[in-house]
Structure formats: structure tokens, C-alpha cells
Amino acid sequence: MDDFTDELHRLVVEETRSARGASIRKRPARPAIMPASAWTTETRISSETGRALSIVFSTIGCAHARDASGGCTMCSYLLDGTQRSPSSEELQQQFTNAMSKLEGAPSPVSVKLYTSGSFLDPGEVPVSARTAILEMLAADSRVREVVLESRPEYVSQEVMAELRKSLGDKEIELGIGLESSNDLIRSICINKGFSAEDFHNAIEIARSEGIGVRAYVLVKPPFLTERDALLDGIQTIRDVAAMGATTISVNPVNVQSYTLVERLWSRGEYRPPWLWTVLEILRQSSSSSGDSVRIVCDPVAAGRIRGTHNCGVCDEAVSQAIHEFSLVQDASVLEGLDCSCLSEWEHVLEHEDSSLLVHDHTLTGK
Amino acid sequence: MTEFLINRGHDGPARSGTLRLKSSTTSTPALIGGTSSTDSILGIWTLGRDSRPLSVPCILALPPLSDYTDSMLELIRDDDPILLPSLPSSSTLGPDFAAALLNRQLVLLQNSGDMIEPSRVIVRIPPQVKHELLDSIVPRFDELGVRGAAFVFNGELGPNDRDSLALRSRLPRNWLTLALGRIEPYAIPVFYYLGLDLIDAGRALGAAAQGIRLWPRGYESIPHSEEIRYCSCHACSSQTNLADIDREALQTVLVAHNMGLCRTFLSESVNAAHLGQLRSLVESMTHSSPASAAFLRTVDKELYTFTEEFTNTTGSGALPLIGPESYNSPVVRRFREYVASRYVPPSYKKLILILPCSARKPYSDSKSHKLFREVTDAGLGASRFAVAETILTSPLGVIPRELERSYPASFYDLPVTGDWDAEETAIAADALSVHLAKFDKSAVVIAHVSGGYEDAVKAAESRIQQSIIYTTSGQPATSRESLESLGETLKELVDVLSLKSGRSLENKEILRATADFQFGSGSGEVLIPENASVWGKPYGMIVSRIEKEQTCAYVAASGALSLTLVGGRLVAPLERYWVRFDGRRIKGGSVFAVGVLDADPKIRPGDEVIVIGTDDEVIGVGRSEMSGIEMCEFEKGCAVSVRHKVD
């Protein structure tokens, strides 16, 4: 990278930190004994239908976002956390409180351990809490699958072995956000703070312990044109599939509070991706990536101005198709959709690239 | 190798030019279309993403945030102008971010080896770039051989668009300029006027994709529109009902219609520029939307030094000054500034007579001014020479009688109603107070004006040091009562001020005032000294000679002075309006920019200029075809049309 690319990155970090600004101090001071949120859904576990419990632990938040590196440009997960780190006991309480939602649920169940950062970061979830939680999961015979999330720097051979050892033959999936396989985009536009190689290594290590990796792919980081986003999405999916990810979760950017993305968006300098872009990414990827990898997409705030959206008329139909595709993994459900805004999207793909003018009609009204 | 040549002639910053590519030539101004619009003059495509439009000359955009491998660069055809990569603009990230984006382009160019030929390169200038940075980095691109820059506009005609324009105004004058982004068809004249050579018609294409039909004012959504409007254009009239055709067909029709509208506006602009009427076209277009009106007014204020530099000092044909958007148009404001800073009244003027303007130009030819003349002649008799006549008018301010035929004083055309708005009154009052301060304090001001004119005098009153006599008492200036009152007042003043008798010095006054107006104050006395003999008629031609040698001639039709070589030698020591020519003799009838070593930066297109050779001798006089700075920056083109030269 040349000096000026470094300079762009430096300015993005600065702006991301400034956007985060006061929000860090607005977080509740007191650590909680309740998780930030917990909910259950119906899900497919292997070939059976079961319940999935998602737990978002209330922690001090992602280390990458807390320290001088500023965090990612689109992420405000830090807001879900607390100013002071909860103790190991408090975290265990959060877990047991959340698990009560599974009371009476039959086998099989899947438990997803989310934090506003990395579950495997000992600075965020102390080792003692992690061990205790894993033990409780191991003891629950209904639990067939455990999903957790972490940045790659916490994915060591040691920790992977520990996971495998404590959870025995339960399915384990580790979520890691690579977001983009393009180094320039990942550093300048996202400020992810790790390399594609770090990510690749993490996959290899996880695989050696029979742990699958769910790779998060971000659709339309800031500073990209719509077509940049489309092409980067397709390329990234292709790359992470080749690196050995077992599941690819496609995440269109939604405009979160106190982020650089929000600052751009509020000035008409960013528009979340079109649903057509997301659809096209899925269409092209499902045909190219083969059967070994699942591609799922459950966009946040789809059809809303802060989320991926189209013209307003077709948003629901397109979102529905995307949802359907995630369940059945059959690209044919993505076909046959049409709306008069399709030609506008095609125009945007071409004209944004040549003009570099952000095409956002939500603000101008036409 | 790409070359951009600017043709002769200016109408404000607008110019016509020729973009010469290896295999084709395009005249500018021109529209930029997309990849599919065969209808547009220039295509635009993105490397590795679009297929290159086949039939038209094209601009090639390099995609942002790519690694430009050699194999990628090899895809670049050796013809298309190349748009360097940047990122969508971000006011959020501010000027440092913009600076880095600009610098990255420089680095890319420097590192591209000979893969990217600099003469083909168009730099993208982010709107947030600081002026100082632009001023320091553009010469570095220029040194490499870059001759083009692209600016992005969001079409709101607000601060963002003005920022981009302000940056555009700082470019070397020989660079090709692109306006990219969203440009409404009705804004094409103003963008062309402000010196943009290639204009993105993407808005027309984008609207068509949205089912929107654009009109000179506003737009229409089809088929949502309740009643579809009638359009006579070929595309629309080939369909019986636009609401009935399928989407694809509709889009085709709308592309043709919307592009047609852009082309109509562009063609109208080009034609207006040929006629020297582009500014009035732009002014009339400001009624398309309140934003356009505000835009032009603000641009007039913020970019005056830019627009003024390219505004002709001579012209022919009527100059309509219809509304407030004319008050500070460059030609109008410059006239006020020249009169304020250059006009010096003869010291023997003891009376200043303020008169209203007339619809007919020059004023002397109007009925009202003929009446005023009779009354003044009768009232003052042989002391007439002691009166300085000053015509009060909007929006030019004050016009000394001697300059009534100068440009644009005798060419402007406006609705003379006598009702002035506050801005007009303030403009006239300011001009008047500055003007009167040049006269002796003991002189007497006679305000023979009523209505808005009188309000302007009253508004200036506190800043006027002379005593003022109003002679109209609420009646129109041409009423019998007013004229009688004027006559009596003048008669009385002859006695009260014991005015002397003397000969009329009108011809000499016109020559000197015009010389001062053209070359700056003091020029009149140098060019038409005491020993000059002056002959002619103010409404025809006035010639000045020194010892039988003609020095200059004034032609009433243009209101301007032209010099002879002898006259040029008289003015030369003042070091104004000079062009230094690289040679001892001029060959042919023109001095070309390539032969200009240096030139007075005050020179505007249309000015009378003096050509000085390498021997420091005056070797020619003539009319400038471009601004003095352009003469220095341009490598091609006619700088001066020579009238007289040393053989």
C-alpha cells in the first residue's frame, strides 16, 4: 500500500472513533446478570427440525472497537455492552437466565453464543466463564449444535482443542467476520484489523478440530459503488468457499447508530445495498460455490431505509426469496423476480462507477 | 495521444473546443452518455466491468480500489481518455481524505510506467479538496502531461456543486473539464457557461430507467402520471400511448426523449455562445427553479474573478438585462468597477447633472435626452462645457455621458419602468456616491430625476459632499414643469457660480474618458495630450492626431477606441494591456498564444492591446481574442488579431 492509501485508512480510523464517540460512555455502567438479548427460533439442525436459542451476552464489547483501532466502520455492537466488564459469575448467570427459554424444549436444540465482540476473547469472556458455560452445554444432551463467534486472533489450536474436548461430538460452528477478501476494501472501507491470511489460518485450525467455520461476508461496506459491492460480494464468497468455510453468511450493511456508515448515510453519501444486489450475489454464488458450502442470508432491516432495500414495492417479495433461499439452498427460488425498479438498479450499477456520485433518492425524493 | 484544442472565441468561461483522439475527433461541448446510449456523443465505460461501447468515442473509467495489474492495464485501448480511480466523495471525511484520494491518483500515474499515457488522463477532483492543495498538485499533473479533470455534481445546485465549480475555476485554462454526476438538462447551459466542456447526461438515462420523462422545467412520471403530456419529439410521437407500452419499450422512448432534451439544451447553449448571448440564456434559465436562481447569484459573487476573466469587453447585439440575476453578472459588475476605478472627470466641471436613463440607447438618441439637451443648452449657454452629465441607471449604476456608447452601456436592454427594488437602489446609490466623490466639493449636483432614480440619489445623499438641487418635485423628469425648473436652476447657477464661457470639449472628453475606461486612468491624458488635435462627431467617429499622425480613433458604433502604432507607443510606457511577443516582427494577421512570452493579466477577450517585441519596441496593436493569462497558458490558438504592425 502506498502512503496515501495508508492515509485514507488513518482518516477512516479517526472518523470511526469519532463517530463511536460518546456512545461508549452512554452504555450502562453496571454489568448485567441478564443477557443483552436472547430469543429462540425454529431451525434445521442436521436434517431435523428443532429450536435454536440465540444468546447475546452483555459484555464489555469487542476489543477491536474498544481500543485505539476504532472498530469496524459499520458496527455498533459495542452499544449492546456495558462499561465495566461483567464478572465470570455474572456471565454464567446471563447464560443460565437465557437457557431458561429452552425449558421444556425437546431435543435437538442449537445454542448460539454471541457477544458484542468475540466469545473467545478472554478479555471479554473470562476463561473461567467460558469453561463453565461449555460444561453446562456439554451436560445438556438436547444440545446438538453450538455456534459461537470470534475474531481470528483468538482462534488458537489450544482453544479449538478445548472446545472440541468439552463439547465432545456436538456440532461446533465458529463464526468469523472476514467481510471482504479484498485487502484494500477490508482495511480502508471496513477497518477490520486483520488480514485474509489470519482468517484463512483460523479456518485451518478450526477444521483440524472438526470445527466448521461460518464466514460472514459484508455486502456494501462504505466508499463502494453499488457495483463495487456486487463484485466484491461475489468474489469474497468465492474466496471464503475456497478457503474452506462451511457456511457463508451474507450480511448486507444496515445503518447502525454511532458509526462512520451512519455519518455518511445521514449526508446522502451512503446508501445501503439494493436488495437486487444481494439477490444477484446469492444467485451468482450459489451456482459457482458448489454443494459443500451453505450460503445463508437474513438481512437486518430489509426493506427499510437503514437496511438493504429496493423501491419499496418489491422489497418484500425479494426479501422473501432471499429468506427462502437460505432455507432451501436452491437458487431457483431467486429467479423470476421483477419490478420496474430493476432498470434503475442497472443504471446505478453503471453510472455510479463512472461518476462516483452516490445514487440515493431517499433523501432527494426522486 | 489525446489533444484538447480550444477554438477562438469566448462567451464567459464557456469555450468551444476539439478533443482529438487517435482515431476520432469530437467537438466540445459534448454530452457524456453511458455504455448503451448510441445517442450520445461520448460513451463512458468502466474497465473490466462494462464492455466498451463500439460505435462511439469513449471515456474509460478505472474502477476504484482495484490493484492495477499489468494485465488489467493492458486492456486499456490506446485511444480512450482515461479517468483515474477515486472513491465516492465524502464530505464526512473532509479535505484530508480528498487530498489523499487526489495524491493516490498521482502516485498511480507515476507508477504506471508507460502503461498510462498522461495526455490521455483525466484526474478526478474530489469536491472537498482544499484550494491550496489543488493549486499545488495540479501543476504536478500538468508537468506529467495531464490535461483533463473531472468534477462531480449532485445536481442540487447547492454548496456541493458550488464547491466543485470553485475547484474547476482554479484549473489551468487549457485543461479539458468534465462535469460528472447528476446534471438536470436545464442546468446544461449554466454548466457550459461556467466552463465545463463535457457534461454527463447520466441524469437523463437514470430518469429514463426510473420511468421519468424530463421536461425543460420539472419532470413527469410515466405511467403514474394521471394525464400523460403531449410531446412532439420523434421518440414520443411514434407511440400512440406511452402508458400502454411495455417497460423496456418505454425506457427506450424515454432515453431518446430525455437525451433529446439534453441535446436541445446543449445546442441552444452552443448557438447562444456563438451569438455572445450565452449569459442571457443562462439568466433566463434561472427561472427553471429557485435553486438555479440562487445558484447563479451565488456563483456570480463567489466566482466573479473567474467568470469575469473570460467575459468579453466588447460585444455587438442587444444585451438583455432582465432581472435580479443580471445585477451582478460579470459584464455589469465589471462596468461598474471600471467606471468607479478608472473614470476621472475633467477638473473644470463645476456642475454635475444627474439624469435618468432611457430605453433607447445611446441615451443621446432618445426623445427624453434630446429634451434635456435643449434645456441644458438654453440654460447654460456658453458655460455648457462646465457641466458633467451623469446618467443614473440600473443595474449599471452611473454612466458618465462620455461613456454612454461604451460596452455594455449602449447595448443593454431592460424594462425601464422606473420602479427599482432595494438591491438596484443600493447599487445605484453606491455607484453615485463613489462617482460624485471624484468631483470638487464646491461643485453643485443637480438631480433631475424622479421615482426610483430619485430614491437612489436620496439613498446616497449622506455620502455626497456637494450640495444637491432636486429639480423635478415629484413630476416625471420629462414633464414641462420639471424641464422648466431645470432650465431655471441652470440659469441661476451660471450666475451664482459665475461660470465662465468656453468652447465645447466634448470630443476630447469622449476620447479621454474612453481611453481611461479601456486602459486605466491616466491613459487619456497620455494618449490625447494637450497638443492633440481632435476631429469628428460623437455619433460617428472621432480621430485624434499629433502633428498630423493619427494616434487613435473612436467609433461610436462600438463605443471603443482603437490604437495606431503611434498611439500604442504613447500608451506603452504605462505598462498596461501589453502582450510580449517572442520575436521582433509579427508575421501575418495574428499573434498566436504559442508566440506569447508574457501578457498583462488584466487583458480580457475583446480588449485593445499593444504587442511588444523582443527589442522592447511596440510592434503591433490589435484586439485580444483571449484573456492575458490564457495567452500565457495556452499552447495553441489566436491570442491577438493584429490591426496595425511594424512591417
Ligand code: SF4
Ligand atoms: S464487526 Fe465484529 S470485529 Fe468489527 S467492531 Fe463489530 S464486533 Fe468488533
Ligand SMILES: [Zn+2]
Ligand atoms: Zn422495485
Ligand SMILES: [Zn+2]
Ligand atoms: Zn445516474
Ligand SMILES: [Zn+2]
Ligand atoms: Zn418526447
